[in-house]
Amino acid sequence: MIFKHLIITLDHKDFSKEERYPHFLSSRFILSFLEREVLKKLKLNRAFSMLYICLINETNKSELKEIYLGEKSLRHNIYNPDYLKYSKLNGIEKVEYYITILLNSINTLKDKYDLPLSEIKEGIQKFRNLGYRxxxxxxxxxxxxxxxxxxxxxxxxxxxxxxxxxxxxxxxxxxxxxxxxxxxxxxxxxxxxxxxxxxxxxxxxxxxxxxxxxxxxxxxxxxxxx
The missing domain is CATH 2.40.128 (Lipocalin)
Structure with a gap:
């Protein structure tokens, strides 16, 4: 299948819907850009169509595998105890927070799952050069x-x-x-x-x-x- 989606979300056991949905929405700003400008053009054939990055806290840390390959998605659970601090960020600082999470995840997974780290980095720099638009x-x-x-x-x-x-x-x-x-x-x-x-x-x-x-x-x- 074609790898074409990037998701950063909060785990449903650790966070309420009122916390998860705004986080998901604000992350789409950068992730949809990379889907369109990088993944859509690469047309990579992989065992998954989505990289699903899920932020977890202490409550759920011991119950989840760090990496899980499902039927259509590659899930990467990341322990993120500083989420509440980052959730208060705005503007470019918040975008850079999502970029850091994405790059850390791809760097962890790139060798085993052949993820396009260099192309994603180029896409991020293009996004910055456009004035975060x-x-x-x-x-x-x-x-x-x-x-x-x-x-x-x-x-x-x-x-x-x-x-x-x-x-x-x-x-x-x-x-x-x-x-x-x-x-x-x-x-x-x-x-x-x-x-x-x-x-x-x-x-x-x-x-x-x-x-x-x-x-x-x-x-x-x-x-x-x-």
Whole structure:
């Protein structure tokens, strides 16, 4: 199977759902970047599709194996007694905390499970060079009657995910409109947008299984543009 997912989470026996979910969400900021910019391009065939890094404390330390290869995931349990201190970090300090956990895990596992440590390090440096920004273009399509290109542009932070409908003519941005805000969790947004459809002078943003996220007459979108 293709190795394509990175997860850092808290063990469910040691931490409440109220502690686990915010931790998971804020870690997606850096991990989704590495999944897209590194793992998706490498297309590595491994015995697992996910590296599942689980932080545990003293309560559960003696009950769990450090490394466990399941049906689809490689689980690495890491004893992390300083979690409460790190949980209070914000911004770049918190991102670097996740990076440290990830690199320590991959360094431990890389030889036995052939993990791409050098490529992950390069991806992390690219992330830093971009100013700790996770942004990408999901789709673009030219509306030929007006020679305007419609973009679906994604932006993920530790707090939220935003999807923008952006209109550009040549290099000029005519409009940038936020059409979706969710938690920074792919499960919350991945099905809501897939394609840009032009029909009867309208633009529609279609998701999976017929889901319509956004629809507007094109002249209404352009009406406020001078």
């Amino acid at each position: 996770n942004e990408w273009v999901h789709k673009k399509k030219l509306y030929r009657p007006l020679s305007i290109t419609f973009f679906l542009e994604c932006e993920m932070t530790m707090e939220e995910f935003n999807l923008y409908l952006t209109l550009r003519k040549k290099k000029e941005t005519l409009l940038k409109k936020c059409i979706l805000t969710t938690d920074p969790d792919e499960i919350a947004f991945h099905y809501k947008f897939k394609d840009i459809v032009f029909e009867n002078n309208k633009v529609t943003i279609k998701g999976l299984q017929g889901y319509t996220l956004f629809e507007s007459a094109i002249d209404e979108l352009l009406s406020g543009i001078k």
